[in-house]
Amino acid sequence: MRVSHYFEWEEQITGGHAQSVRQQRQILDRLGIEYTTEPDLSADVLHLNNMGPKSVYYARKARKRGVPVVVHAHQTAEDFEESFAFSNALAKPLRPYLEYAYSLADLLVCPSEHNRAVIEEYVDVPTVVVSNGFDPDRLTDFADLRAEYRERYDLDGLVAFMVGHVIERKGLSAFVETARAMPDVEFVWFGYLDPTGGGAIDRLLRSRETTKTVERAPANCTFTGYVEDIRGAFAAGDAFFFPTKNENEGMALLEAMACGKPPVVRDIPTFEWLEDGTHCLKAERDFVDPLDRLRDADLRDRIGGNAAEKSERFEIAQIAEKYEDVYGRVT
Numbered sequence: 001m002r003v004s005h006y007f008e009w010e011e012q013i014t015g016g017h018a019q020s021v022r023q024q025r026q027i028l029d030r031l032g033i034e035y036t037t038e039p040d041l042s043a044d045v046l047h048l049n050n051m052g053p054k055s056v057y058y059a060r061k062a063r064k065r066g067v068p069v070v071v072h073a074h075q076t077a078e079d080f081e082e083s084f085a086f087s088n089a090l091a092k093p094l095r096p097y098l099e100y101a102y103s104l105a106d107l108l109v110c111p112s113e114h115n116r117a118v119i120e121e122y123v124d125v126p127t128v129v130v131s132n133g134f135d136p137d138r139l140t141d142f143a144d145l146r147a148e149y150r151e152r153y154d155l156d157g158l159v160a161f162m163v164g165h166v167i168e169r170k171g172l173s174a175f176v177e178t179a180r181a182m183p184d185v186e187f188v189w190f191g192y193l194d195p196t197g198g199g200a201i202d203r204l205l206r207s208r209e210t211t212k213t214v215e216r217a218p219a220n221c222t223f224t225g226y227v228e229d230i231r232g233a234f235a236a237g238d239a240f241f242f243p244t245k246n247e248n249e250g251m252a253l254l255e256a257m258a259c260g261k262p263p264v265v266r267d268i269p270t271f272e273w274l275e276d277g278t279h280c281l282k283a284e285r286d287f288v289d290p291l292d293r294l295r296d297a298d299l300r301d302r303i304g305g306n307a308a309e310k311s312e313r314f315e316i317a318q319i320a321e322k323y324e325d326v327y328g329r330v331t
Contacts, residue, residue: 001327003028003035004043008052014192015165016251017074020111020132021049024072027320033327041067045327049074051101059104068330071105073119073127079246082169099123106330111249114270128326133316134254142231142259149232153222159186160264160291161237163230163252166193166223171243171266172213178241178287179221185291187221187241190233234259239294242266243287257311262303264290279307 005028007013007021024047028035036043039058046062047070048055059069077095081088099122102108108127110116116127150156160178164170166189179187193214214223227233240256240263247253247270253263257279265271267282276282280303281290294300312318 001033001331002043003033003045003047003327004040005035005037005047006039006055006058007037007049008055009050013050016132019251023133023135023316026135027316027323030320031324041065044331045070051075051098056101056104063104068106069104070107070109070326070330071102072109073102073115074248076118078118079248082245083167107326109326112270115248130322130326131314131319132249132251133314133319134251134258135316136258139231139234139255139259142235145232145235149236153188153224153236155186155188155236157186158295159188159237160239160241161188161190161233162241163233164191166191166210166214168210169245171245172210174243174287175241176213176217176221178291180218181288182291183218183220185220188224188237190224190227190230193223193225234261237261238300239264239291241287241291254311254314257307260304260308262294262300262307279303279310
């Protein structure tokens with residue numbers, strides 16, 4: 001079997017989306033499946049990871065030639081809102097566009113049951129749930145970096161941290177306001193301050209509200225910008241604070257769990273697979289109480305240990321075999 005594994009705008013897209021594609025290719029290598037990253041319609045399967053206009057074009061051509069089309073449903077209109085300047089306005093026309101784009105697939109790969117439930121409202125196309133997973137090798141020896149990164153960002157005591165793009169959808173306002181309400185706790189957000197990773201164009205894409213929120217953050221709230229070695233984030237932090245409003249899965253969450261960091265998450269459908277009080281602490285709006293509870297080191301260790309155990313089934317080695325099933329369904 002030979003797969004055309006195409007990722008439109010690969011050079012521009014960063015974050016979890018890009019990481020997911022890299023991990024898919026690691027899995028293909030692990031399985032010994034030959035692939036090209038070009039949109040090659042001579043392949044046995046066309047696997048698309050971003051339904052931009054070129055991907056739609058190649059999907060249409062593939063269907064005419066009888067080449068099966070697999071599409072990763074990374075994007076939804078709901079997930080697109082509150083991401084960058086103009087994203088809320090663009091989310092409305094994005095819905096019908098994605099409905100058409102996803103209708104071109106023979107099989108849609110959804111990273112979570114929640115994502116599948118949303119996608120099944122878009123189109124009547126077969127779906128399969130395959131987690132984005134995480135690569136535990138990315139986290140090797142992360143704990144060795146704790147002293148270095150806490151010193152680098154002048155951190156002391158309990159550190160609540162987040163990893164990801166600094167956007168409102170990820171819960172930026174809640175993160176900042178919780179920090180304001182807990183002045184004796186350090187809050188650190190590790191990740192890009194610009195929507196796609198830096199540069200003048202990216203800064204123009206950042207919404208004014210995001211800029212104002214960051215600028216008005218209290219002294220105990222730090223935004224690091226891009227961090228080259230993300231292991232340092234998981235080393236420096238004590239509780240993973242993830243107040244995201246809408247998420248298809250949350251790869252940074254899986255990594256934090258693997259590192260034994262107890263998560264505090266918003267109580268949204270995406271995280272129904274996590275049991276409150278066992279694998280995480282959940283809240284709808286007020287996150288002060290769950291974070292306050294995590295001042296207890298014993299509770300942090302218990303929930304963090306349960307979270308680490310829960311994360312094991314999301315390691316890429318555990319999800320690799322599902323890709324053989326994905327391609328087997330369409331060939």
